[in-house]
Amino acid sequence: MRKQLCDALVARATKSEMVFLTGDLGFMALEPLQETLGQRFINAGVAEQNMVSVAAGLARQGFEVWVYSIAPFCYARPFEQIRNDITFHNLPVKLIGNGGGYGYGVMGPTHHAIEDYGVLLTLPDMSVFVPVFDEDMEAVIARAGASSRPAYIRMGRGEPPNGYTVPAYAPWRQLTCGSGPVVIAVGPLAGTYIDAFEQLPVEYRPNFWVVTELPIEQNPLPTELANQIEKSSSLCVAEEHVRHGGFGSDLLLYLAEKNIAVRRFRHLYARAHHFERYGSQNFLRRQSALDVDSMLAILKNFSTPEGSQHD
Amino acid sequence: MIGIMGIKTKLAAEDFFAARKRLLQMHFDSGVGHIGGNLSALDAMLIVFHEYLGAEDKFVLSKGHSAGALYTALWSLGRLQDQDLKLFHKDNTLLAGHPPAKGVADIPFATGSLGHGLSLAAGTALAFQLKGNGAQVFCLTSDGEWQEGSTWEALIFACHHRLSNLTVLVDHNNLQGFGSTSEVASMSPxxxxLKGFDAYLQIIDGHNPDAIRAALEGESQRLRIIILRTVKGHGVSFMENRMEWHYLPLSEAQFKMAIEEIEGSHKC
Structure with a gap:
């Protein structure tokens, strides 16, 4: 997604009030943006706390400020600066974290970001974008840039099946239709399930949705999705994020407040920051039972009468 | 230089005394401490606000626990009123124990967690440079605050970007929350x-108005750092250089004694 990010920001760089700050990252990716922005492209160095507060200072004077780093360095190290300096003043600084979830794979847990949007959504007025496909970046940058709220963009890598036609961007998108349970995934993880779901017989195939914008308070469920949940009463949520503070709990609160009953619920989530062994993003997804086989086992279990109550 | 009210107003000795009394009155009325570090910072803040801060300029109080001195300086300019100060630290006030995020136009940022202000000031100064509007930024830090790593991050950034429109004032009163700065985490002096950085460093008596003015008029091709050698609790002898006045509120007897001392020294 970094190329698409760079292209989208270069297109936006004609705005004289735009400033981009990076925490010494972007080699072999952001050079065109650096060239386009000139002195408004600032390498703030390996000093993320300062970078975020500087961003707040610039935004306070009317600049449109984008901040870029590897995801955990973007939100975890400077969390107090985001809280106090950006959100307490409702400044529309846009934080871009590359490698969300287990995106940095075998690089290890210091580089993973599996509690990022949960933590950030505890802050006032914060918006989160989790683009699903590379093609989403243009719309995500446009929507985040147009928003008066602070925002965090969790970047990953688009993982659509080969030959897949990526649907036009929308905060909620239905990716497969069927008579099975409802499945909702957050961000790029959704792409890993599409092929397997499409191969299921229609009576078992889920109504599969992907969400890109959080929290639900700012991006309520489409009526069609709410109706499907009400009708099916079987729901599975998959997210590359820890259980606490994740999308799953936010969704269940929303459904409870709307009096939409869910009889069977399963949650696939990032189970640990590190396991006994290190490995790729896909390895870590398997360790967390976020992989496609684990998902299919859940769906199979949903299809039995007593099903998921005992697994 | 044009002051925030649009007129350069050179302060007289009685202005400093009046502000000191008003600060103590406000803290006494509210039963609130943090007086020592307010008294050490007040003189420089008054001079910056009255004599140097233009309409487009910004002042960032990084040592947010000296909010009382900030409110007093704004009161002395007529930007806050007596009725505002009477609510200091009380329910439904704009004037919290640390500078508020909203409601007071002359306060650009909520501060209070140390180590944020210099970065915020650097971002503001960079914004002014990008705009080319010539506006200045003043930032007041404490001395203990230099134990925060983020303050050094900000210093590196400000020097590297040659933020010549940024002046850092350090209220160097030698005392912090639970000891002297040299006892807790010595960087003394x-x-x-700071001498190793590409900044214009001045070390002055932080209670000498003419020395403060001279420092503020100094070279401005680089980041300017002014170490204000100050006395915690300045102007009230029983408070001076005593750590407990980082926290303690005034009793009625202490308040009367402090006011009498200030009035007595003014008459002299």
Whole structure:
């Protein structure tokens, strides 16, 4: 997604009030943006706390400020600066974290970001974008840039099946239709399930949705999705994020407040920051039972009468 | 230089005394401490606000626990009123124990967690440079605050970007929350640590108005750092250089004694 990010920001760089700050990252990716922005492209160095507060200072004077780093360095190290300096003043600084979830794979847990949007959504007025496909970046940058709220963009890598036609961007998108349970995934993880779901017989195939914008308070469920949940009463949520503070709990609160009953619920989530062994993003997804086989086992279990109550 | 009210107003000795009394009155009325570090910072803040801060300029109080001195300086300019100060630290006030995020136009940022202000000031100064509007930024830090790593991050950034429109004032009163700065985390003297940076460093008596003015008029091709050698609790003898006045509120007897001392020294 970094190329698409760079292209989208270069297109936006004609705005004289735009400033981009990076925490010494972007080699072999952001050079065109650096060239386009000139002195408004600032390498703030390996000093993320300062970078975020500087961003707040610039935004306070009317600049449109984008901040870029590897995801955990973007939100975890400077969390107090985001809280106090950006959100307490409702400044529309846009934080871009590359490698969300287990995106940095075998690089290890210091580089993973599996509690990022949960933590950030505890802050006032914060918006989160989790683009699903590379093609989403243009719309995500446009929507985040147009928003008066602070925002965090969790970047990953688009993982659509080969030959897949990526649907036009929308905060909620239905990716497969069927008579099975409802499945909702957050961000790029959704792409890993599409092929397997499409191969299921229609009576078992889920109504599969992907969400890109959080929290639900700012991006309520489409009526069609709410109706499907009400009708099916079987729901599975998959997210590359820890259980606490994740999308799953936010969704269940929303459904409870709307009096939409869910009889069977399963949650696939990032189970640990590190396991006994290190490995790729896909390895870590398997360790967390976020992989496609684990998902299919859940769906199979949903299809039995007593099903998921005992697994 | 044009002051925030649009007129350069050179302060007289009685202005400093009046502000000191009003600060103590406000803290006494509210039963609130943090007086020592307010008294050490007040003189420089008054001079900056009255004599140097233009309409487009910004002042960032990084040592947010000296909010009382900030409110008093704004009161002395007529930007806050007596009725505002009467609510200091009380329910439904704009004037919290640390500078508020909203409601007071002359306060650009909520501060109070140390180590944020210099970065915020650097971002503001960079914004002014990008705009080319010539506006200045003043930032007041404490001396203990230089134990925060983020303050050094900000210093590196400000020097590297040659933020010549940024002036850092350090209220160097030698005392912090639970000891002297040299006992807790010695960098003494702080200015020796700062000398290695590409900044214009001045070390002055932080209670000498003419010395403060001269420092503020100094070279401005680089980041300007002014170490204000100050006395915690300045102007009230029983408070001076005593750590407990980082926290304690005034009793009625202490308040009367402090006011009498200030009035007595003014008459002299």
């Amino acid at each position: 702080l200015w020796d640590r």
